[in-house]
Amino acid sequence: MKPSAQEIENSIMEILKEMTEDWDLEMDELEPDAGLVEELCFSSVDFLHLMAAVEMKIGRKLNYEELLVEDGSYRTELTVRELAKFVDEKYDQAEPVGA
DSSP states (O other): OOOOHHHHHHHHHHHHHHHHTTSOOOOSSOOTTOBTTTTTOOOHHHHHHHHHHHHHHHTEEOOTHHHHEETTEEOSOOBHHHHHHHHHHHGGGSEETTO
8 A cells, every 4th residue: 555645754754864863964853855965965875775765665666767867967956855755656656676
């Protein structure tokens, strides 16, 4: 059963909190509009870890290229909310993990 948009966003927020708990970030609380690069200082490797964790959590394999490439170039920033919206919109089209 497909999780709600809010459940997807909450899951991503939970994953991010776990990923960044040992990082020395100057943030009081993680917000859905937080930029993964600007506020969370994400590298490309961090993003790959996040994508893998999201896929395992939701049980779907997503094509993130649609989200990360814009007009032939990689996006320089992505918010938690944008990621959650993408996962929600593409959930039904994505293959189950392990298929």
